[in-house]
Amino acid sequence: MLKRLQLILFLLLSAFVFSQTLSSKLDKQTLALGEPGILQIHISDLQAKDVLSAPKNELLPFHFEEIKDSISKQMDSYDRIIEFAVFEEGKFTIPALDFRINGKLVKTIPYDIEVINTAQKGDEINDIMKNKQVDLGVQDYWQMYKWYILGVLILLALIFIIYQLIKYGKRKKSDPIVMTNQTLRELEKLKKKNYIEDGNYRSFYVELLDITRNFITKQYKIPADVLLTDDLIDIIKLNNTISPDNEKIIEDIFLRGDLVKFAKVFPDQQNMQDDFDQMKTFVKRSSKDLEIEHLRTGV
Incomplete structure (x- = not known):
């Protein structure tokens, strides 16, 4: 029995002499919304031992907004001061917080905190500073x-x-140039059919007049594709868009073409070649006719 008492006294004395003391203090347990609170944690008799805990600003639970977290460690003491605020009404708990001293786990005591809204219904809210008008x-x-x-x-x-x-x-x-170039290509295709060399004057004049009618219709906006030769010549002379030289070419070739189609004349190769060359000349000079017309009408 005596030996047992001596052992207990020895253990208590060892704990008193060699163990560290952890203490904590909360400055207030009732806070207004957003009011700062302070939790202080102190470890004494540290004897230069290591202290491990949660990193800065991560010690307290979710609802506690940590404003400031400072740690001070000396040879024989450790102090951690946490300033916090809570922005929700209700009751909250700071649980027992873990600290390890040289691998040994020690805990703080838990704290219950009540957060209240101190604003009353009907309270006048004043701005800290008056609004400023900025230009x-x-x-x-x-x-x-x-x-x-x-x-x-x-x-x-x-x-x-x-x-x-x-x-x-x-x-x-x-663009007149576009239509001119297109018609010149059609005339070249006609030339390659060798109607002139073969003496096929009827096919030559039929296709030559068709190409020319289509060209006059699109280039001069005259419905040459539906008019008879005599009517077309009359309209061209009244229209004044086509120059007199070009009018003469059109009149001569169209009248000759009609006579050929009805077998009233039989042109030779030279006549056919001259009419082909004259028609190419008319097509090339058509853009000049249109330029003059635009200047005359102011378009």
Whole structure:
């Protein structure tokens, strides 16, 4: 019995002399919404031992917003002071917090905290500072609205580009030079059929007049494709769009072509070649006719 008492006294004395003491203190257990609270943790008789705990700003649970977390460690003491706030009403608990001293686990005591809303219904809320009216300059407005302005400018630029492309496409399709070149290619195809060399004057004049009618219709906007030769010649003379020299070429070739189709004349190769060359000349000079017409009408 005596030996047992001596052993207990020895253990208590060893614990008193060689063990560390962990203590904690909470400054208040009732807080207003957002009011700071302070939790202090102290370890004494540390004897230069290592202390491990949760990292800074991560010691307290989720609802506790840590404002400041400071740690001070000396040879024989360890202090950690945490300033926190809670932004929800209700009751919350700071649980027992773990600290390891040279691998040995020790815990703080838990604390219950009540958070209340001190604002009363009907309380007048005053701003800390009165609102100030700030005068904005051009640079300020530019910084605020520059992306909207740039977006509008880009959109307008795209609309303008699309409009010009459509306009250019239409102009290109109706350009007199385009129609002239196309008709010259058709005349070259006719030449390669060797109607002149073979003396096939009827086929030659039929196709030559068809090409020319189609050209006059599109280039001069005269319905040559549906008019009889005499009517077409009368309209050309009244229209004044085609120059007199070109009028003479058209009149001579169309009248001769009609006589050939009805077997009233039989042209030789030289006549056919001359008419072909004259028609090419007319087609090439047509753009000049249109330029003069545009200047005359102011289009």
